[in-house]
Amino acid sequence: MSPIIVRIEDLVGDVVSIETAADGSWQITFPDDAIQLPVEIRKLWGFVLLMAQRDRATSVHYHPWRSDDRLTYIIEGVQRYELSPPPDEHAPAIIEAARSVFTAPPAKGRLSRLVGLAPERAVCSTFSFEVHDWAVLWDVVCWSNRERSGVELIRVTPLEEQR
Numbered sequence: 001m002s003p004i005i006v007r008i009e010d011l012v013g014d015v016v017s018i019e020t021a022a023d024g025s026w027q028i029t030f031p032d033d034a035i036q037l038p039v040e041i042r043k044l045w046g047f048v049l050l051m052a053q054r055d056r057a058t059s060v061h062y063h064p065w066r067s068d069d070r071l072t073y074i075i076e077g078v079q080r081y082e083l084s085p086p087p088d089e090h091a092p093a094i095i096e097a098a099r100s101v102f103t104a105p106p107a108k109g110r111l112s113r114l115v116g117l118a119p120e121r122a123v124c125s126t127f128s129f130e131v132h133d134w135a136v137l138w139d140v141v142c143w144s145n146r147e148r149s150g151v152e153l154i155r156v157t158p159l160e161e162q163r
Contacts, residue, residue: 041097044086048073049129052153053136055081060153062098064091076159091149095142098151102127102140126156 048071052060057073064070070085086094103125122143128135137156143149 041090041093042101044094045098045101048083049138049153050131051083052155053129053131053134056159057081058155058159060151062094062151063148064088064094064150065148095144095149095151098140099123099142102138102153103142 048060051057052073055073055075057075058077060073061069062071064085069080069082071083072080073083074080103123122141124139124141126137126139128137135157139154139156141152141154143152
């Protein structure tokens with residue numbers, strides 16, 4: 001199965017330029033009207049993935065039901081960085097955005113109706129996150145047990161292949 005391709009422009013809108021500074025940091029320039037672009041939740045995922053790739057993260061986790069470590073990424077399996085989480089009321093939309101952007105549409109066949117797959121279903125997929133000419137492959141799992149739900153992104157592309 002081919003990975004789903006997710007370009008940074010698909011998530012955050014047009015990017016005028018992405019330049020790497022001498023210290024390895026990124027300078028991202030957006031068009032003047034970028035503040036008016038719709039779909040803020042997709043932008044959230046775009047920026048989280050940009051930071052995760054920049055910092056060489058091996059996984060990203062969104063657990064809105066936790067009191068701490070609600071939105072984190074892990075670098076080389078050791079360092080854990082907690083990001084300021086979005087407001088609680090946006091959690092269902094954030095998880096649904098991850099489900100719709102990073103995974104294939106669900107099957108509508110007889111079996112899915114038979115087993116009663118609900119919108120809260122767990123889904124998994126592989127996607128390639130592309131920033132200009134740089135692509136990193138990620139596995140994604142969006143899950144729910146009806147009380148709690150979350151998103152797990154696990155880097156597939158080895159860190160050695162990062163430019």
